[in-house]
Every structure is written in structure tokens, then in C-alpha cells.
Amino acid sequence: MARPTPLSGFPELLPQARLVEQHVLDVLREVFELHGFSSIETRAVEPLSVLLRKGEIDKEVYGVRRLADTAADAGGAGERGDDLALHFDLTVPFARYVTENAGHLQFPFRRYQVQKVWRGERPQEGRYREFTQADIDVVDRGTLAVHHDADMARVMGEALARLPLPGVTLQVNNRRLVEGFYRGLGLEGDVLTGSIGATMRAVDKLDKVGARGVADLLAQAGLTQAQADGALGLAQVRAGAGDLVQAVRALGVTHELLDQGVEELLAVLTAVDDLPADRVAVVADLSVARGLDYYTGTVYETRMRGWESLGSICSGGRYDALADDGRDVYPGVGISLGVTRAITPLLQRGEVRASRPTPTAVVVAVADEARRREADRVAQQLRARGVPTEVSPTAAKFGRQIRFADRRGVPFVWFPQDDGSHEVKDIRSGEQVAADPASWLPPEADLRPSVVVGA
Amino acid sequence: MARPTPLSGFPELLPQARLVEQHVLDVLREVFELHGFSSIETRAVEPLSVLLRKGEIDKEVYGVRRLADTAADAGGAGERGDDLALHFDLTVPFARYVTENAGHLQFPFRRYQVQKVWRGERPQEGRYREFTQADIDVVDRGTLAVHHDADMARVMGEALARLPLPGVTLQVNNRRLVEGFYRGLGLEGDVLTGSIGATMRAVDKLDKVGARGVADLLAQAGLTQAQADGALGLAQVRAGAGDLVQAVRALGVTHELLDQGVEELLAVLTAVDDLPADRVAVVADLSVARGLDYYTGTVYETRMRGWESLGSICSGGRYDALADDGRDVYPGVGISLGVTRAITPLLQRGEVRASRPTPTAVVVAVADEARRREADRVAQQLRARGVPTEVSPTAAKFGRQIRFADRRGVPFVWFPQDDGSHEVKDIRSGEQVAADPASWLPPEADLRPSVVVGA
Numbered sequence: 069m070a071r072p073t074p075l076s077g078f079p080e081l082l083p084q085a086r087l088v089e090q091h092v093l094d095v096l097r098e099v100f101e102l103h104g105f106s107s108i109e110t111r112a113v114e115p116l117s118v119l120l121r122k123g124e125i126d127k128e129v130y131g132v133r134r135l136a137d138t139a140a141d142a143g144g145a146g147e148r149g150d151d152l153a154l155h156f157d158l159t160v161p162f163a164r165y166v167t168e169n170a171g172h173l174q175f176p177f178r179r180y181q182v183q184k185v186w187r188g189e190r191p192q193e194g195r196y197r198e199f200t201q202a203d204i205d206v207v208d209r210g211t212l213a214v215h216h217d218a219d220m221a222r223v224m225g226e227a228l229a230r231l232p233l234p235g236v237t238l239q240v241n242n243r244r245l246v247e248g249f250y251r252g253l254g255l256e257g258d259v260l261t262g263s264i265g266a267t268m269r270a271v272d273k274l275d276k277v278g279a280r281g282v283a284d285l286l287a288q289a290g291l292t293q294a295q296a297d298g299a300l301g302l303a304q305v306r307a308g309a310g311d312l313v314q315a316v317r318a319l320g321v322t323h324e325l326l327d328q329g330v331e332e333l334l335a336v337l338t339a340v341d342d343l344p345a346d347r348v349a350v351v352a353d354l355s356v357a358r359g360l361d362y363y364t365g366t367v368y369e370t371r372m373r374g375w376e377s378l379g380s381i382c383s384g385g386r387y388d389a390l391a392d393d394g395r396d397v398y399p400g401v402g403i404s405l406g407v408t409r410a411i412t413p414l415l416q417r418g419e420v421r422a423s424r425p426t427p428t429a430v431v432v433a434v435a436d437e438a439r440r441r442e443a444d445r446v447a448q449q450l451r452a453r454g455v456p457t458e459v460s461p462t463a464a465k466f467g468r469q470i471r472f473a474d475r476r477g478v479p480f481v482w483f484p485q486d487d488g489s490h491e492v493k494d495i496r497s498g499e500q501v502a503a504d505p506a507s508w509l510p511p512e513a514d515l516r517p518s519v520v521v522g523a
Numbered sequence: 524m525a526r527p528t529p530l531s532g533f534p535e536l537l538p539q540a541r542l543v544e545q546h547v548l549d550v551l552r553e554v555f556e557l558h559g560f561s562s563i564e565t566r567a568v569e570p571l572s573v574l575l576r577k578g579e580i581d582k583e584v585y586g587v588r589r590l591a592d593t594a595a596d597a598g599g600a601g602e603r604g605d606d607l608a609l610h611f612d613l614t615v616p617f618a619r620y621v622t623e624n625a626g627h628l629q630f631p632f633r634r635y636q637v638q639k640v641w642r643g644e645r646p647q648e649g650r651y652r653e654f655t656q657a658d659i660d661v662v663d664r665g666t667l668a669v670h671h672d673a674d675m676a677r678v679m680g681e682a683l684a685r686l687p688l689p690g691v692t693l694q695v696n697n698r699r700l701v702e703g704f705y706r707g708l709g710l711e712g713d714v715l716t717g718s719i720g721a722t723m724r725a726v727d728k729l730d731k732v733g734a735r736g737v738a739d740l741l742a743q744a745g746l747t748q749a750q751a752d753g754a755l756g757l758a759q760v761r762a763g764a765g766d767l768v769q770a771v772r773a774l775g776v777t778h779e780l781l782d783q784g785v786e787e788l789l790a791v792l793t794a795v796d797d798l799p800a801d802r803v804a805v806v807a808d809l810s811v812a813r814g815l816d817y818y819t820g821t822v823y824e825t826r827m828r829g830w831e832s833l834g835s836i837c838s839g840g841r842y843d844a845l846a847d848d849g850r851d852v853y854p855g856v857g858i859s860l861g862v863t864r865a866i867t868p869l870l871q872r873g874e875v876r877a878s879r880p881t882p883t884a885v886v887v888a889v890a891d892e893a894r895r896r897e898a899d900r901v902a903q904q905l906r907a908r909g910v911p912t913e914v915s916p917t918a919a920k921f922g923r924q925i926r927f928a929d930r931r932g933v934p935f936v937w938f939p940q941d942d943g944s945h946e947v948k949d950i951r952s953g954e955q956v957a958a959d960p961a962s963w964l965p966p967e968a969d970l971r972p973s974v975v976v977g978a
Contacts, residue, residue, distance in 0.1 A: 073623075074623065075566065075568070075570075075607075078566035078568065079566075080563075080564070080565055080566060080620065080623075080624075081563070081564070082563075082624060082627050082628075083561035083562065083563055083628075083634070086561070086562050086563055086564065087561075087562070090562060101882040101911050102882075102906040102909070102910075102911050102912070103906070103911070103912075103913070104881060104882060104883035104911055104912065104913035105882070106538035106541070106542075106880065106881050106882065107538065107541050107542070107545060108535075108536070108537075108538055108541055109535070109536070109541065110535055111530065111533035111534075111535060111653050112567070112609075112639060112641070112653060113530070113533065113653070115530075128589070128591070129589070129590045130587050130588065130589055130590070131587070131588055131589075131590050132585050132586070132587055132609065133585065133586055133588075134583070134584070134585055134586075134643035135584045135585070135586050135608070135643075136583070136643065137643075152530075153590070154567075154587065165535065168528075168529065168535075169535075169537060172537050173537075173538075174880070174927075174930050174931050176916050178881075178913070179538070184567060186567070188589035188590075188591065188592075198566050198567060198568070208916075213916060213917065215892075215895060216916070222899075339896075339899070342903075425561065425629070426559060426561050426629075426633075427556040427557075427559060427560070427561065428559035437670075440670060441794075444794070448797075451557040451558070454557070455557075456556050456557050456558070456559055457557070457558070457559065458558070458559035458633070461631050461663075461668060461671070462668065472629075475629050476629050
């Protein structure tokens with residue numbers, strides 16, 4: 069068999085990099101569970117009809133079909149008439165899970181979900197075809213209090229602060245604020261239609277086409293100079309809890325919906341003022357739009373300092389109708405961390421790594437194959453106290469067994485002695501001392517691989 | 524939107540059942556890492572050409588294709604000419620990973636891999652279309668010492684002993700032993716061809732067609748009565764380390780390959796004699812064949828006591844050529860636990876469950892919305908000491924807030940008092956006591972949900 073080549077957009081990690089990913093996932097789980105989020109997983113596939121309801125990114129969806137069905141029934145429907153496809157996010161499957169299991173869930177329902185998703189995008193740094201997302205959402209039946217919007221920012225902020233990532237800026241906006249502002253300018257329609265929709269679409273391109281490009285688009289949409297200036301002025305507001313109200317008022321626009329949006333946004337900013345700002349700075353960024361429909365209130369984006377070209381690594385918002393089963397409406401608010409997007413570039417550039425590529429802390433040497441059982445018993449004693457231990461795969465010369473450990477970054481080699489005593493060598497210092505397999509422990513720092521930030 | 528219906532064969536767990544699955548995965552990871560296995564994950568898709576090399580179960584494979592490609596290019600190849608499909612096990616992807624990354628791995632390489640796999644089988648109890656497997660394998664370049672075969676049984680046996688499952692029987696056989704015995708009987712060919720292949724295929728049907736049915740098949744394959752009796756006699760041997768040699772010798776067949784196989788099998792049985800037999804009984808079962816090719820030495824199957832109808836929940840074996848990159852051959856030995864197969868039926872029948880459906884141990888009550896910040900601060904103090912804590916979503920009457928906790932099985936509700944002091948109520952006993960948010964801890968048993976075995 070020829071050596072296979074990697075598939076572009078489907079990153080796979082070597083064991084040492086995978087240890088970093090595991091650490092990230094452990095921290096996320098720890099923080100999410102401390103805040104009372106329940107873990108769920110949904111199946112990888114959804115009926116195409118569920119996935120494509122929004123009709124937006126169908127060209128990126130991967131369809132899934134049993135080869136047997138394809139062969140027997142080429143071009144036709146699947147065996148049950150419902151074509152399947154891989155999910156492209158965790159929100160649509162979660163909404164489906166909620167309506168399917170509403171009778172068994174307690175509302176408001178807080179869940180976290182860490183799974184792979186698939187999108188047939190053109191691969192580039194930070195963009196993959198298979199990648200892991202970590203989502204938190206809270207969903208209620210009927211109505212969902214606005215304090216949950218602050219809660220999502222606090223929980224994900226706390227997680228981001230503890231992850232081995234560069235500091236981040238969590239940018240928060242509010243769709244009601246923006247829509248209210250536009251109404252105050254005299255624009256009409258809604259987020260999808262009329263001059264409000266056109267303005268949202270134009271401002272959403274600010275990053276790509278710049279202020280002048282947006283101004284041209286707004287003129288084409290029929291906005292007056294004053295309206296265009298107002299919309300652009302709003303998109304340029306960056307503020308904290310202390311100066312948000314003033315910054316918006318200075319633009320001279322008033323509307324009831326604008327006031328409501330400002331109040332909601334202020335509540336989010338105020339509630340998270342205890343996050344460590346050097347790790348997670350939370351700011352109101354009134355240019356953040358998060359696409360053109362779907363979200364109805366708070367929206368979040370997150371950029372890593374020094375890695376802004378990756379785009380937002382952690383995004384979300386409020387949806388007044390996350391799900392709707394025909395009887396009840398389920399509003400929700402949530403935020404999703406692109407785990408693969410955030411850490412893969414850091415791993416590739418060596419900005420973060422594990423201290424060794426294996427969990428093993430000790431290799432027990434084997435003097436000859438007849439004494440392998442003895443080495444096995446020493447290893448079992450060490451493992452019983454939580455020390456990851458391997459027995460040397462060969463009874464080669466001790467020099468080779470030490471090199472076996474050294475190549476893996478394993479710090480200790482254990483030598484059962486002929487007289488029944490034991491010695492352990494720290495192969496970094498060369499120091500070898502007597503040790504008792506029933507009580508010896510390595511230093512805490514050597515017990516498990518650690519995650520090291522910086523080159 | 525109409526309420527969606529579950530997809531048959533794609534099980535999804537409610538949060539309380541998911542906690543059991545997480546516990547199982549945690550135990551597996553803990554045991555695997557204690558034995559020095561590195562975690563890897565491979566992408567969900569492989570080129571179809573890689574998956575179908577063995578040509579055995581192609582009708583169960585799920586093909587994957589971007590909808591855009593399907594539309595633009597119906598019936599043709601994918602964008603890069605290589606059709607993709609979802610992996611149906613973790614062994615084929617691991618073999619591909621090893622050849623792709625051989626230059627970056629240290630051999631012998633011990634890895635564990637816990638991921639979902641997909642097979643388009645007809646769903647039934649213990650058979651799913653999407654399910655989680657947990658694999659351990661060790662692979663070397665060139666040759667792989669036989670003591671690793673015992674190691675796999677020991678590691679998985681240790682994990683099985685610690686899982687919340689009924690006791691299991693780990694059945695071990697050796698393909699060399701069987702082939703050697705058949706040669707000793709005068710049969711010819713190999714595992715795939717001639718009278719040896721025909722006999723293996725017939726004996727593999729013992730469970731389904733019984734001894735008489737196998738005897739008929741052997742007669743059709745041209746075996747003499749004595750040869751058929753011998754083959755059936757071997758398949759009926761169940762032995763431990765103490766009586767294996769005698770049980771095989773009693774059949775009166777000799778062959779050099781038989782001796783080698785007996786020796787290898789005995790080494791496995793002897794090495795694991797310290798497993799707790801009530802949890803994991805290890806026996807030589809000379810009927811175990813594990814399909815018809817692929818494995819070349821040791822083979823393993825595992826049955827849960829009282830759940831034999833599920834078939835083997837944990838299987839594997841040795842492959843002298845797990846992978847081959849044209850320059851080197853990579854022998855391996857491994858064993859794979861069907862996590863979903865083992866635990867889903869237990870969950871469905873209530874044989875195992877989590878003590879509560881949420882990680883939350885404490886709900887902090889909110890007297891009125893103006894005091895939510897105060898409740899948030901109490902919650903943060905508790906979380907800082909590792910206590911999963913939620914703040915009540917509403918400032919409803921305390922009776923409703925207590926019911927909110929009770930419906931989730933949360934044991935404690937915390938009440939900030941008007942005078943700045945605090946009280947905490949155990950809502951099971953009703954006892955309410957003064958408590959300090961800076962030091963209070965729940966009893967260890969209440970801190971996290973636990974896993975309960977038995978109805």
C-alpha cells in the first residue's frame with residue numbers, strides 16, 4: 069500500500085498535539101459543569117430537510133447515503149425517503165433534540181455539547197471541513213429571561229480565561245439595539261427586508277469593503293447621507309459598561325427599541341465585569357452582526373489577540389425561537405467555541421504544546437524476559453497510585469531501554485534489582501535512587517503531561 | 524415544525540443517561556492512560572478505496588459527498604476523484620494513520636481511540652448505525668513481541684472490571700492453535716482456502732447451526748468423520764491456564780504450529796490471572812474465530828453475563844500486518860470495546876443510571892431580581908471550590924425555587940439572608956443550617972452525580 073496523503077481540511081493531530089486538545093476539552097467540561105450545564109451528544113446526521121430549513125449554506129453540506137441504497141436505487145431517495153446529511157453546527161441538532169425530548173427535559177435546560185461538525189468549505193488556516201465545536205446554550209419554553217444572555221458570556225469567558233490561548237476580546241452587540249437605531253434613523257423593514265435589511269447587509273461587509281464601500285452600498289439602498297452617516301457611526305462604536313450609554317446617545321438617535329437593546333447590552337457588560345481583562349476583555353462592538361437572520365437580541369463574537377485573521381473563534385447569540393414544535397416556542401441563548409479553529413493554528417506554529425507525547429511517567433526496565441512478570445507487578449503497584457506506567461517492550465540492554473523512555477520524554481526509568489530491592493532513575497538528571505514500588509511517587513509536575521504555552 | 528421522530532439505529536441519550544456514558548468513557552481513559560496509551564482521533568471519513576480494501580462489508584458503508592458536488596456532477600466522482608465514506612471501525616483508520624505518520628511516531632506505539640463509527644446495519648438491540656467504540660492497540664515496525672497480546676487482555680480486563688457493567692467473560696483463542704490443530708488433522712489450505720478455510724467457516728457457524736449443522740457442513744467439505752469429530756472437539760474446549768494444555772492434548776492431535784499457538788494462548792491466560800474473576804473471567808474458548816481473515820494469532824471476544832444475546836461486546840486480536848506502507852510492515856494487536864452496544868441496553872432497561880440528571884449540586888435562590896448579582900457572587904465562591912452551582916433562573920417564591928432544584932435532583936438550595944448571612948437547605952431532609960459561602964462544601968457523595976448499578 070502506498071503511503072496515503074492527508075485529506076485537505078480534515079486535520080489529524082499527532083499524540084503530543086492531541087494532549088493539548090484533550091486539555092482544552094477537559095477545561096471546557098470542568099467550567100461548563102461547574103455552571104450546571106448537562107452534557108448531551110446528538111447523532112452526526114440529520115434529515116436534509118431539518119438541516120436546510122434556513123436555506124443558507126446548502127452547498128457546504130455533506131450528504132450521507134448507504135452505498136447499498138445508492139447502488140440499488142441510484143439517484144432516488146434513501147431507504148426511508150429522507151436523505152441524511154452530516155450536521156454543520158450543533159445548534160440545529162440541539163433545537164431538534166429539544167423538540168424531540170421536551171417532555172423529558174427540565175426547563176430552562178442548560179446543555180453543553182462538544183462534537184465534530186462538517187462543512188465543505190474551501191480549507192484555509194482556521195477553516196476546516198471537519199472540526200470540533202464546543203457549545204453552551206440555555207433554552208426555555210415560552211420565554212427566557214435576559215439575565216441568561218449575561219450568563220453565557222460569563223461562562224464562556226471564564227472558560228476562555230483558563231484555556232492555553234492568547235488573550236481574547238469578547239465583542240457583544242444587540243440586534244434590537246441596531247434595529248431600534250435604524251428605526252430611529254427613519255429606516256423601514258426588518259432584519260431581512262426593506263432599508264433596515266439592506267443596511268444590515270451593507271454594514272456586515274464593513275470588514276471586507278471598508279467604510280467607503282459600505283457608504284456606497286447604503287447610498288445604493290436609498291439611504292440619505294445623514295442616515296448612512298448614522299449607520300456607519302453606530303458600527304464604529306466600541307464601549308464598555310461605563311461609556312456605552314453615552315456613546316450611543318452621542319449619535320443623537322432615539323427609539324424605544326434602541327433603549328431596550330442598550331439596556332440588554334449594558335446588563336451583559338455589567339454582569340461580566342469580574343472577568344480578568346488581560347485574558348478576556350468584554351466590549352460592546354456595535355458592528356457585530358452575526359449574519360443576517362436567526363439571532364434576535366444579544367450577539368457575541370470573539371477574536372484572539374494577534375490572531376485576528378482567524379476571524380471569530382467563539383460566536384453566538386439569542387434566538388427568540390430556537391425551536392418551535394407547533395405547540396410551544398423555545399427561546400434560547402448560546403455561544404459556540406470553535407475548538408479546532410482556535411487551537412490548530414497555535415499547535416501548527418508551536419505556540420502551545422504538551423510537555424511530552426505520552427501519558428507515561430515511568431518505564432519499568434526488564435532485565436530479561438523471564439523477569440517480565442516481576443516488572444508487570446511493579447507497574448501495577450505504581451498504576452494503583454495513579455502513576456501512568458509502561459513496562460519496557462524489550463529486555464534489551466538498559467541503555468536501549470533508557471533511550472526508549474527518553475525518546476518519549478518519559479522522565480523516570482524503574483530498575484528492579486537482583487536482590488529484590490528497587491531503584492528509580494530520573495533520566496533528565498541521571499540521578500538514581502532506591503525506591504519502594506509500594507509508596508514511591510514522582511513529583512506532581514511529572515505525573516501527567518502538562519501544557520506549555522509559548523515557543 | 525412538527526415534532527421530529529427519532530432515527531432508528533441512531534440512539535441519543537437524555538442527560539441522565541449521558542452521565543453514565545461519560546463515566547464509562549472517563550474510566551476507560553483513566554485505565555488506558557495509566558497503561559501508557561496515547562489518545563488519538565482520526566477524521567470520520569476515509570477514501571472509499573481505503574475502507575473497502577477488505578471488500579467484506581461494503582453494503583453497510585455510508586458514502587459521503589458534498590451536496591454541491593452531487594448537484595454539479597451527478598453520478599460522477601467527487602471533486603478530487605476520491606469518494607469518501609464514514610469509517611465503520613477504528614482499526615482501518617488507525618492503520619492508515621500509522622503509515623501516514625510513521626516518521627513522527629515512536630514504536631512500539633500504544634494508542635487508544637474513542638470515537639463514533641457508522642454501519643448501515645439493520646438496527647436491533649445492541650446493533651446500531653452510529654455507535655461509540657473504544658479501541659486500544661499496540662503496533663510495532665517489523666515484529667511485535669507476543670507479550671503485548673497478554674497486555675491488551677490485561678488492560679481491557681482491568682477497564683471492564685471497573686465499569687458499571689455485569690461481570691464479563693473474556694474469551695481468548697489463537698488462530699495459529701486452530702490452524703495447527705487442523706494441519707495436525709491432515710487438513711490443507713489456509714484460513715481462507717482449502718479444507719482448513721472451509722472448516723473455519725463451518726465452525727464459525729457453531730452458535731447459529733449447532734454441532735449437528737457444523738458436522739453436516741464439514742462432511743460436505745470432504746472431511747472424514749474423524750477429522751470432523753476432531754474439529755468439533757477442539758471448538759468445544761473451554762479451559763483456564765491450569766488445564767489448557769491437557770485439554771488440547773486429550774484430543775490426540777500434534778503439530779508444531781499447534782504447539783506454538785497453545786504456548787501463546789497460555790501466555791495470555793497466565794498473564795491476566797490477577798484480574799478479579801467475578802468481574803472478568805478470562806478463559807480459553809477454542810470456538811472463537813472472529814471472522815475469517817485479518818487476525819493471525821490471538822483473538823478475543825467478550826460476553827456480558829446475562830446479556831449473551833448481545834453477542835461480543837469487546838473483540839479484537841493480532842494482525843501480523845495491520846499496516847504496510849510498501850517499505851515496512853506494521854504488526855499490531857488490539858481490542859475494541861463497543862461502548863454503545865454494552866451500555867445502551869443496560870440504560871434502556873434501567874440496570875444502570877446516574878444519581879441525578881445534572882452536574883449541579885447547589886441552586887442559589889434569588890429573593891428578588893435586584894439581588895441576582897449577590898446570588899451570582901455566592902455561586903462563584905462555591906464554583907471556585909469545585910461545587911457545581913446554578914443560580915435560580917427566577918426570583919419566584921422560594922417554594923417554586925426549591926421545586927426547581929428538586930425536579931433536577933439537586934440536593935442543596937442556598938439562601939442568602941437579608942442580614943448578609945447565609946443558610947443552606949438539604950432539600951431531601953429539609954434540614955436548613957447556617958453556612959459560609961467561603962468555606963462550605965457538600966458531602967463528597969453529593970458533589971457530583973454518581974453512577975448507580977441495579978434497579
